[in-house]
Amino acid sequence: MKLTFTEEQIANELHKIYLEEDDLLMEGEFVTGEGKNYIITGVATIEGERYHEFEIEFELTEEPAEETLEAIMQTDWEWYDFLC
DSSP: OEEEOOHHHHHTTTTEEEEGGGTEEEEEEEEEEETTEEEEEEEEEETTEEEEEEEEEEEESSOOSSSSHHHHHTSOEEEEEEEO
């Protein structure tokens, strides 16, 4: 499944994730996956440098109530990893 962020979701900053321990700001373009495992793809800003088509794989602590970007992005992450 692939879910792309809408203009409204972007305006509401649903697409933004800040990972404090890595000092990384992710601006997602879309999310793929299902169940508890997903990959968010977008633009990452690390130490002032922007990286396009950056991917973060993550697992949710529980399956979202429904497979919508709102439900997925509002669920806590169990773990994440950067894909190269």
